Amino acid sequence: MTFRAPLEDFQFVFKHLSGLPQLLALPVFAEAQFDLIDAVLEENAKFTEEVVAPTNRIGDCQPPVCQNGIVTMPVSFKQAFEHFTQGGWQGLRHPQQWGGQGLPRALATATTENLYAANVAFSLCPMLTDGVIEALLLSGTDAQKQTYIEPLVAGKWTGTMNLTESQAGSDLSMVTTRAQPQSDGTYRLFGQKIYITYGEHDLAENIIHLVLARTADAPPGVKGLSLFVVPKYLVNADGSLGQRNDVWCASLEHKLGIHSSPTAVLLFGDQKGEVGAGAIGTLVGQENRGLEYMFIMMNAARFAVGVQGIGVSEAATQKALAYARDRVQSRAIEGSAAPVAIVQHPDVQRMLSTMRALTQAARAIACAAAVADDLSVEHPDAQVRQTNKALYDYLVPVVKGFSTECSLEVSSLGVQVHGGMGFIEETGAAQFYRDARILTIYEGTTAIQSNDLVGRKTLRDGGAVALSLIAEIRHVIEQVGRTAAGAAPTQRAGFKLIAEQLSVAVDAYARAVQYVLDQAKDNIRAVYAGSVPYLMLTGYVLGGWHLARAALVCADAQGNAVDEGFARDKFATAVFYAGTILPRVQALSSAMLQGATLDDVLSRSALQQ
Template identity: 45%
Template sequence: MYRAPVEEIAHTLKSVAGLRKALEAGRFGDLGEDLVDAILAEAGRFATDQIAPLNEIGDTHGAVLEDAAVTTPPGWKELYRNWIDGGWNGLTGPEEFGGQGLPMLLSVAALEMWNSGSLAFGIGPTLTMGAVEALEKHATDELKARYLEQLVTGEWMGTMNLTEPQAGSDLNALKARAEPVGDGTYRIFGQKIYITYGEHDFTDNIIHLVLARLPDAPAGTRGISLFLVPKFFVGDDGSLGARNDVFCSGLEHKLGIHASPTCTMIYGDGKFGDQPGAIGWLIGEENRGLACMFTMMNNARLAVGMQGVAIAETAYQKALAYARERTQGRAPGFKGEGMSPIIEHPDVARMLMTMKALTQGARAICYSCAEALDMARVSEGDEAKAWAERASLITPIAKAFATDIGMEVASLGVQVHGGMGFIEETGAARYLRDARIAPIYEGTNGIQAIDLVMRKLPLSGGDTVKALISDFKADAEAARASNAPRLDGVAEHLDAAIADLETATAYLQLAISEGRQTDALAGATPYLRLFGLTATAAMLARGALADIDAPEADGRAALAKFAAISLAPETAGLCVTITTGADSLEAAQAALA
């Protein structure tokens, strides 16, 4: 069973993602390490004691739809109630609406723990938090006054309605319509699919944020507007009124995260109300809905990255516990009686170390993304811009690398269990099933890679990526300068990975500037992996160096060394593929078509 790795999380926040430095410099007001530690410990207890025990029943029971009402699994409604009563929903929410205004760094750490407890639980509040941010940034004061506090506390949940059957990754194809009523409201018509927690019994009201087109709106994404559509209308006194014309017509039967209701939502077919049309209120300007939605989406991408870290952590813990208990054969050098615990076998240890290093690397990358978001918020001018661009650069890596390794680690976890891993009751296979969604939703990992290469590498003429790579170089330099025997070889392997990253970056930047779009696109996914592996090696070294003289840091140093020597060398092949592979892909593509 999962136990929140609070100590490791705190170390990564403070010593890798720069939380300690920021606290010491007073960047987060009077927030201090003591409070941070207390919050992490409390979140860890909640995730460990309350969420994780309900994960299995969530999977086996699932969410159930009957008469357009969704019932969550036994115990889940109470779990959500306890969770919002603990104030966890409002951790980063605006203080004027009942939130605690804490840094994103704390939020992502907590998100990791909720999702380790249960991915199907953790994904729900993520959408609410996105809705809060979109409303806070783009809604009128009246809408804020009416909806924000309940969303910040979690009394109501929020949803994000983008996808339609013909419009997944490509929102140009969106068809949902919004007709102005004349009183400032709109009537919304259309079908949305894959709506996470679109309907449920956690809260009395659900606030849908919905993309739709106004009449005569321009074609494509420049003609999309964002609307707030409550399930129940809200009176001036905050009381709930009549039902709006929106309902859930179906739940998807999914590979994993069974407890998370994935809804088909029908807007405006006349099931509720006097005349067809779900009443909605415009958020932001007409035809500028996509910009508002991106506010939600960027946060959601980092949050999904945390899901990758979270499932990897759980899968690792489970595999580690099994490998310590299960005995088979005799490992080289084993001195005990009878059979060895399988963890003693080098190949099993290799799997476990790979799991641990990838998990820790993805965690560090995601937390660094949160650091950049926080620093952008508390900075001004050029500093703010640089941090914001860094967040923007890291976001696709955080989302895609972390969710890719989530799958990889969960699959290794099954393998460590041998035959038991394929048996559902063991639970290892459940992590694999749950993990599989994260590389897909909130923008597939292919889309993230394209975003990284086409939109993020060019930021500030390439200075943004250059600055991040410089940080990795500083890590390599620090490893070299430390002369720590336990980090023997780390600097050299890190140098090699960074050189590959620089070569590939330069190649892709040139391809973009010369308009060789296919060359850039063909290398996008291998490039994102290359970036993630290099960052992993650099950040694990950074984490190890932070307390290299402490005896308890043995594990961190060993992990950093393993990452540099056994994982980072993959960058060599990736670099070759990126810089020479586009031709072969084009020929092959022609042969496929």
């Protein structure tokens, strides 16, 4: 079983759910119409299926090692990365001015999802490069842009984010890496960073590190952090590589998953380079505003990690479905002459349908968010830009938190569908289970995303975005109700179920939003005790909303030019989701509303001893 890019679903989501047509109507995307989108998707499918996917298990079994500070990647990775740069995939969504193709971020959401699905460990390298490009475009000096962006966009050089230190994980205020200003305007950095993804490797000729550090006179806490560009090799004025800088890989971590992504401990100022003591870096923007710039990169990375969750879920689902169609075991529960493929057993159908439903729901949310991101940048109307920016900002923690939490459930079910085979490493289902486990942690844990959703994304605007989403969802429920009344008998029960369950769910969502707004002032611990449930129920509701919209489109498959088989599947997924996933919303909302009682009783227990 090899990975197949879910082209049909992307095309459906783009055309009918994400709002892409509105985006393509803008003059800036005059050249990017659906035929180009389709052509790129097809080319990307070929690349990810044929070149990248075959490297996935190789990388799992032969993780790179660090010897004398040098990290050697598997040969197959080098070949795949060469294809990647030659295909221009790094530049897809970056400005044409810097050698990119200037295509919508929404399209890049699809192409990167396929990359993640094919090999998440491989694709972390381009993901981080994307983040560095974005941060430098928005905050870099002209000289930094001139020096770094073109080779990064070309995929000739790669990028990293250096935030974490052993005492500073979720809490960046504790960062201690020092930056000493030099007379020539550069800085010398000293310190140790951990968990640096692709911090060292031999896929590209240079590595551009963005590093959070502290100058001598900086205020304490996060307000004293500055951001620096520290290249592995200094860059000469003509763009050629100069001296080896004083940043070194001390070791790689031995991890549960994404084995072939080198997770480095980096030493800055270990005096092993050609530049003397201290890694030479240049300041991004102004001193003490580093976290602000890093957040640009982090936001992009958070969204991307959410998409990783969808990619891993898609790959796990495909693998499990293929196995279930192939594996013959036991007769059908309703009776059959001979044993049947296990896909016919009701519980296997439940598991596969759950996997499919969560994956497609998360994808619809992410693609719609990506279009909002594009609109927030490219739309000529400032009001539209602002509305879409607020929407995108609200959705980023949901895409990150929800899609990745779903990937834990999906990849676990993927193992379960395989039975005993799932536990054997050669099968490959276990790798998804291991790889997925980092996704809810890095680039901000689900709790960090949830706190962001509660604090900056719900409380700050008085719930405006959430309430506008609720109104839109209620509008769709009405449409579904009307459609149910006039639907064919085979669809009527399904539409009724969607309307009923989405209605119950959106009411529970509304109660949750109101609870956050009401309690934040007097009962902040109670609110934050329910922040993860709040994020998850938001994701479940939004996914149910998009799938309800999908069901409406599929009710008139012919009129909407949707393939009949695809429409039947999508409708089944929407109904299944409404019947089995949406009831979770009320359970989560109910739990959340008990925050005060629970916080009170826990505060008297011995947990904190």
